[in-house]
Amino acid sequence: MPPQSGQPVLSALDLGTNNCRLLVARPQGKSFRVIDAFSRIVRLGEGVAASGRLSEEAIDRTVEALRICARKMRERGVTHMRNVATQACRQAMNCDDFVERVVRETGIELDIIPPAEEARLAVMGCQALLDRGVRRAIVFDIGGGSTELIWTTIMPKGQPKILGWMSMPLGVVNMSEIFMGNNDVTPESYRAMVDAVRERLIPFDKRYNLSFAIKKGGVQMIGTSGTITTLTSVHLDLPRYDRTQVDGASVDSEALAALCQKLAGQDYQTRAANKCVGTDRAELIVAGCAILDAILSIWAVPRISVADRGIREGMLIELMQAAQHDLRTGKPFGRTDLRASNQEQVNVE
Structure with a gap:
């Protein structure tokens, strides 16, 4: 109308x-x-x-x-x-x-749009979920063909300001094509995916001294896009995906890391049988798990805020x-x- x-x-x-x-x-x-x-x-x-x-x-x-x-x-x-x-x-x-x-x-x-604009829009879309009481934030967006990570600070009036960002041409689609054949994943191929992502993240971590900032406290992490929202729905043991329960959820990072390892160890049919994963994501979720696993292995924040928005x-x-x-x-x-x-x-x- x-x-x-x-x-x-x-x-x-x-x-x-x-x-x-x-x-x-x-x-x-x-x-x-x-x-x-x-x-x-x-x-x-x-x-x-x-x-x-x-x-x-x-x-x-x-x-x-x-x-x-x-x-x-x-x-x-x-x-x-x-x-x-x-x-x-x-x-x-x-x-x-x-x-x-x-x-x-x-x-x-x-x-x-270039990666810088993609990163900016992701932060703008997620800003309502930022905790204004925590000064710094890492926002990550795991996409199909790339992954963006944004280091931000919360200004006095509550707006986020981007301090630095990176985009790596590794997402769930191209990672699956490169490292997984016929939906199969082995412990070796999963480890190779995690290592490939870690290798790209480490220079970004060193450039902005993120690990040190996290150890001092006062850093929050927000994740957006299909990987983190799907994992959260599985973690919450929902009968099917429910945006109202996922968007804005705060999830224990160690629990998510353990879930990544669990899904990576399952075969395609077992992943597809989970109603929150389904056949559409059963193939791609493992690559997303590897990317998230790499992120958490470098930045050990206690919890992740989940955004079904971006x-x-x-x-x-x-x-x-x-x-x-x-x-x-x-x-x-x-x-x-x-x-x-x-x-x-x-x-x-």
């Missing part, structure tokens, strides 16, 4: 290496209210690690999902939008052809600010696209 006159409608689309996800929302006070959503596993980045190209099958799956997103945006009368794509598109040699096809067949113009929510916050500016200035609502907005900015104040 189109919006009432003068009422902005916001949409945030995040096309990742594994998932295509959309949120449509209306501003509500200082926040927003989600009025429509869509999520589908499309595995856009399937095979990119080996071929350097998006496959035709993956493109077809993704375009079909984006058609649904475009229809929802039209039906909801979206006035302010942002549509981003991440690591798979950054990496693929045929990304330009894919983007042109998406515009031609769906009308959606994708904004291929890039899309970060975009919605900025879209809401843009809509409020348009209301104040009397700008008539058209179809405002924040494409390429703030891509060089990494400070979320």
